[in-house]
Amino acid sequence: MVLQVPSQTGQTVRLVAPLSGFLLPIEQVPDPVFAQKMVGDGISIDPTSNLLVAPCDGEVVQIHPANHAVTVKTPEGVEILMHIGLDTVELRGEGFTPKVNLGDRVTTGTPLIEFDLDYVALHAKSLLTQVVVTNTERVAEFVYPSGLVQSAQDIFLELVLAAVSADTAATDGEMATSEPIVIANPTGLHARPAAVLVNLAKKYQSQIALHRGSDCANAKSVVALMNLQVGNGETVTLEAQGPDARQAITDLTAAVRSGLGEAGTAPASAPASIAQSALKAPPPQPKSDDPNILLGVAASSGLAVGNTYRVREQKLDVPELGGTPTQESRQLEKAIAKAALEVESIRAKVHGQGDPGKAAIFAAHQEILDDPELLDIATSAINKGKSAAFAWQQTYQEQADQLAQLDNELLAQRANDVRDVGMRVLRILTGVEATEIKYPRDTVLVAEDLTPSDMANLDRNRVVGFCTLAGGATSHVAILARSMGIPAIAGIEPRIMDLADGTPVILDGTKGKLRLNAPVQEIERTKARIERQQAKRAEDLKHAFEPAITQDGHPVEVVANIGSIKDAEEAASLGAEGVGLLRTEFVFMERPQAPTEDEQTGIYRGIAEAMGPDKPIIIRTLDVGGDKPLPYLPMAHEENPFLGERGIRFGFDQPELQRTQLRAILRAASAGQLRVMFPMIGRIEELRMAKAMLEEERQQLDLPPVEVGIMIEVPSAAIMAETLAKEVDFFSVGTNDLTQYTLAVDRGHPKLAPFVDGVHPAVLRLIDQAVQGAGRYGKWVGVCGGIGSDPQAIPILIGLGVRELSASVTMIPSIKAQVRSLDLDHCQKLAAQALGLETAAEVRDLVPLEED
Secondary structure, eight states: OBOSSOOEETTEEEEEOSSOEEEEEGGGSSOHHHHTTSSOEEEEEEESOSEEEOSSSEEEEEEOTTSSEEEEEOTTSOEEEEEOSBSGGGGTTTTEEEOSOTTOEEOTTOEEEEEOHHHHHHHSSBOOEEEEESOGGGEEEEEOOOSEEOTTTBEEEEEEEOOOOOOOOBOSSOEEEOOOEEOOOTTOSOHHHHHHHHHHHTTSSBEEEEEETTEEEETTOHHHHHHHTOOTTOEEEEEEESTTHHHHHHHHHHHHHTTTTOTTOOOOOOOTTSOOOGGGSOOOOOOOSSTTEEEOEEEEOOEEEEEEEEOOOOOOOOOSBOSOHHHHHHHHHHHHHHHHHHHHHHHHHHHHTTOHHHHHHHHHHHHHHTOHHHHHHHHHHHHTTBOHHHHHHHHHHHHHHHHHTOSOHHHHTTHHHHHHHHHHHHHHHHTOOOOOOOOOTTEEEEESOOOHHHHHTOOTTTEEEEEESSOOTTSHHHHHHHHHTOOEEESOOGGGGGSOTTOEEEEETTTTEEEESOOHHHHHHHHHHHHHHHHHHHHHHHTTTSOOBOTTSOBOEEEEEESSHHHHHHHHHTTOOSEEEEETHHHHSSSSSOOOHHHHHHHHHHHHHHHOTTSEEEEEOOOOBTTBOOTTSOOOOOSSGGGSSOTHHHHHHSHHHHHHHHHHHHHHGGGSEEEEEESSOOSHHHHHHHHHHHHHHHHHHTOOOOEEEEEEOSHHHHHTHHHHHTTOSEEEEOHHHHHHHHHTOOTTOTTTGGGOOTTOHHHHHHHHHHHHHHHTTTOEEEEOSGGGGOTTTHHHHHHHTOOEEEEEGGGHHHHHHHHHTOOHHHHHHHHHHHHTOSSHHHHHHHSOOOOO
C-alpha cells in the first residue's frame, strides 16, 4: 500500500496519511459532531507522529487561530479539514506550531502543523485526529482502508468525485435579517459549533450568510465560517434570502444564541429591546399555604429541634487601586499558594476521616485554584491598575455568576464552589481572618447559602441542622451534610430570612419541611421521637454481633459496603458478617499514577485481616470510566457516560490495569475469603472474557481459584440471569444503576432524581427474575445497592429470596435488628403483593415507616 505521491486518475483523488498512526472510522470518534458527520465525512487517525503534513497537493484555505486545525483545498475543489485532537481549541494554541500560512500552495508531504504529543495528550480529551471532507457534495464515494498507516507514504482515503452541480440554494424570495447576536461560545465559532450551524442551515432552501461587521461568510460552509474567526463575545447577524428566509432566521438565531449545543456555553443576555417570554420563567418553588410551614428540597434526611441562627456574609474592604502590576501580581500568586495549602489541609482532614469521596470535593477546589483562566483574567485587570484583591474579586464573582446562569442545574450549583475558593483567596489578600462563630447549642443555621468550607469546619455538637435559600440535593454542601448526618433543607422559601435569631423550629430533612411556632407539646413529642431513635440505635448496637435470623428461623447475611480500610475496621466493630461490596476505586483515586500490584495486594490483604479470616469479602473490580475518570489515564469524552465505556468495558480497554488488579486479588486471597465481582456485565461474552483474564493470571501465579460473581445492574443481566448463573458463583444486585437503567432516569439528575426509587415494581420484577434464574442452578443473590439499607425495602427483598444484604456500615446493627423482627412467610406475601403493584409509592405503602 506504500505510495510516495497521491495519484489522480479520472474522478478519483487518493490522499496519503497526514500522520502516522492507526485508522479509526469517523463514526467511532467520541464526539457526536464528528461521529454524526456534521463537519463532514472522512476518517480519524490515532497518531503516533507529531507532524501533520499535507495529504495532497493544494492550497491552505483555513488555519484556525488556535493552530489545531487546517484546511487544504485540492485542485478539484475538495476541502480537506484536518482537526488535531478533540476539544483542543481550549488549549488556545499551546502545544501547536503552524508551518504554513493562509493562502500557501503545498504539495503532498509539506509540513502543516507540528504539535507536542505529550502536552496535547495530557491537556486535551483525546489525540484522535479527524480528516474530513467539509464539502461532501463534491464526493460521490469514500473508500476507507484500515490498520496502521505511515505519514506521507500510505494511502489512507480515496475519494470518488461527483459531478459538479450548480448551487441549488434559492436566491429569489424575501430577505430576512436577525437581531444582533452575541456569541456566547467560550472559544467562539470553532469547528464544532460551526458544523452544527452549517447542518442546521442546510435544512433551508434560502441562501444564508453570517455577518460580522463588514465581513461575511456562507453559513452553509464550515470552512467559510471558521475562516471568519468569530470569537467569544463578538456580535454577529444572520441574513437569509429565499422562500423560507424568515423561518430560517428565527430558528438559527435561537440556535446561535443558545451556543449551538456546545457544553459550558452560557447564553448571552438578550438586548434590552427584546421582550423576555414569560414562558421561560422557571417553575415556582414549593410554597406552603400554612404560615407556620416552610417548604424546600430534602437535602439531608433526619429530624432536628432547635433555634434559628442566621449566617451573615462577612464583609471585606476591597480597595480598587493598588501598587505596581508586578507587586499586585506577586501578592495574588502568594495568596493563591496559601489558599492551596489551606484547601489541602481541609482535604487531608476529610480524607483522614475515611471518606475519599468527600475529600474529592476539596480536590476540586484545588483545581479551581489552579485554573489558568481565572489567573489570566485577574492579571489582565491588575495590568490595568487594579489592586490584586479587586481584580480577583471581580474575576471569581463573574465566573461564579456565569456558572449560576447555566441551564444545567448540577453545573450551576458548582458556582458555590467557585465563590468558596474565591472568598478564601480574597480574605488572604485583604488580611482578614475567617470569622469563627461560637454557635449556641441546638442551633439550626439559616443562610442564603453555605460553602463546603463552612461545612468542613462546622461544630456538630452545636449545630443540629441547617436551611439554605440556594443549593439542592446534589450540591457539595448537601453531600457533606449527609456524610455528617446533619438534617438539612435547601431551596427553602425566602421568608425564612425574616425570622429572628432564636426562633424555635422543627426541621424535617427527610420531607424538606420546617415547622415554625410549634406548640410545646409537638416540640416535646419530636424531641422524644429523636431520643427514641437514638435509644433504638444504642440498643441495636448492643446486639450487633447477634446473627440476623427471622423469627421463623430464616438466616439473612448482613454485610457491608466499604471503600477503605477504615470502613472495614468500622464494619467489623459493628457486627458486619463480611463485605458485600468493596469499592476498589479508592485504591486508584487521588494519586498521580496507578497503584502497583504489590500496593494493591497489601491493601486487599489489610482489609481481609481487618475483617477476619472467616468473613467473606467481595471485591468489585475497578468501576471507573465515563462519569468517573482517573486523572492519570486519558479517557475520551462521552456524551452519555452511563451508557459508555465504564466498569468491565473500561477494564477490557485497559487490560494491564485489569490484569494487575486481578493478580493482586488472587495474591491477597490467602488472607481471607476473597471473592471477585465484575461490574457492568450486560452480555455473556463480557463475563466469559473477564473470567478468561482471571484464569490466565491465576494459572501464571499458580494460585487456588476464587469464587466469581457479577453485578446485576444492567437490565439485560437480570433478564438473562438463568443463562449467566451457569457461569458464576453468585449475583449481587446493584440497585442504584439497575433502577436508573430500568427507568431511563439519570440518578444524579437534579430534577429527575426523586423519581429514581429502587422499589419501583419494574425493578423488583427484575430482581425477582435474577433470584429465580440463580436459584435454578443453586446460586445465591445479594443486594449491594441503596435499597439494601432501606427499611421499607428489606422485607420485600427477603420475601423475593435475596440471601445477602450489603449495606452502609452505620446501618448494619439496625438492619440486623429489623431482620430479627420479621417473619419470612409475611415477607413472601409482601413481595408477591409488591410485584403486582403499579408504582413505587404503592410498594412503600405496604411497609409503612414506624414513628418510633
